[in-house]
Amino acid sequence: MIKNKAIHQDILSAINKGEQLLAVLIDPEKMELEKLPSFADKINASRATHIFIGGSTVEAFKTDDLVQCLKGLTNLPIVIFPGDVSQLSSHADALLFLSLVSGRNPDYLIGKQIEAVSVLRTMQLEIIPTGYLLIENGKETAVERVTQTQPLPRNNIQHIVDTAIASQLLGMKCIYLEAGSSAIEPINSKIIQSVKKELTIPLIIGGGITSKKQLDNAYDAGADLVVIGTAFEENASFFEELNK
Numbered sequence: 003m004i005k006n007k008a009i010h011q012d013i014l015s016a017i018n019k020g021e022q023l024l025a026v027l028i029d030p031e032k033m034e035l036e037k038l039p040s041f042a043d044k045i046n047a048s049r050a051t052h053i054f055i056g057g058s059t060v061e062a063f064k065t066d067d068l069v070q071c072l073k074g075l076t077n078l079p080i081v082i083f084p085g086d087v088s089q090l091s092s093h094a095d096a097l098l099f100l101s102l103v104s105g106r107n108p109d110y111l112i113g114k115q116i117e118a119v120s121v122l123r124t125m126q127l128e129i130i131p132t133g134y135l136l137i138e139n140g141k142e143t144a145v146e147r148v149t150q151t152q153p154l155p156r157n158n159i160q161h162i163v164d165t166a167i168a169s170q171l172l173g174m175k176c177i178y179l180e181a182g183s184s185a186i187e188p189i190n191s192k193i194i195q196s197v198k199k200e201l202t203i204p205l206i207i208g209g210g211i212t213s214k215k216q217l218d219n220a221y222d223a224g225a226d227l228v229v230i231g232t233a234f235e236e237n238a239s240f241f242e243e244l245n246k
């Protein structure tokens with residue numbers, strides 16, 4: 003089952019060459035399929051290197067429909083960033099196989115992953131094991147509500163670093179530090195620097211990034227791949243702002 007493709011390897015090679023990776027997050031609940039062609043044109047003309055697809059709550063089949071449409075509209079890698087098992091799609095290129103290691107809900111640490119196996123058997127997705135850490139940002143996030151977990155306090159940097167290192171030791175191939183969709187404050191530079199310093203695997207940063215300055219700050223602090231969703235959803239000219 004579960005074949006190896008090259009997306010994780012390509013991320014490692016890009017990082018080695020000092021490239022800054024950017025994923026546009028498309029939420030299947032929010033993207034109308036009629037608007038997808040023009041949105042994809044904007045993505046293709048931008049500096050984006052990846053497309054992530056996911057949402058904290060998505061109706062069944064919506065993800066697969068979206069991925070199928072998107073396949074014909076872009077050559078960028080399409081990576082599922084799932085809130086649940088219903089968001090798996092055989093038409094995507096890869097899957098962030100998330101475990102919510104900041105929380106203590108067994109369903110999101112290992113339960114959903116076991117549930118996913120019977121579906122993954124029928125697919126040829128590249129699987130990228132990813133330690134997913136939700137960090138407090140000043141307001142409650144959709145991920146907290148859905149998973150009934152607490153985020154890690156942002157002032158306990160040592161605990162955040164230790165959680166990331168433990169995930170790497172468990173064999174995770176990426177760490178994703180998440181402030182939450184439309185977070186008031188993105189993950190701060192101090193947290194990014196402290197985690198990056200101790201990791202050998204790629205570091206993904208997302209949540210609340212709405213300006214080029216915040217994007218550059220994340221890269222300067224050590225982010226390998228940055229994820230932006232809401233800023234593109236709410237303002238399509240944000241693509242042009244980032245190209246400046």
Ligand SMILES: CC(C)=CCC/C(C)=C/CC/C(C)=C/CC/C(C)=C/COP(=O)(O)OP(=O)(O)O
Nearest residue numbers: 056057058083085087100102110114118144183
């Ligand atoms: C491995 C499989 C199949 C599932 C993993 C299930 C796990 C552990 C999920 C982590 C917790 C979770 C609910 C993550 C959601 C990630 C995501 C796609 C966030 C983007 O959605 P948001 O933009 O935050 O929320 P809105 O939908 O409210 O905009």
Ligand SMILES: O=P(O)(O)OC[C@@H](O)CO
Nearest residue numbers: 183184208209210231232
């Ligand atoms: O929507 P935004 O705030 O850009 O967040 C992106 C992503 O990290 C959310 O899971």
Ligand SMILES: [Mg+2]
Nearest residue numbers: 029183231232
């Ligand atoms: Mg969102």
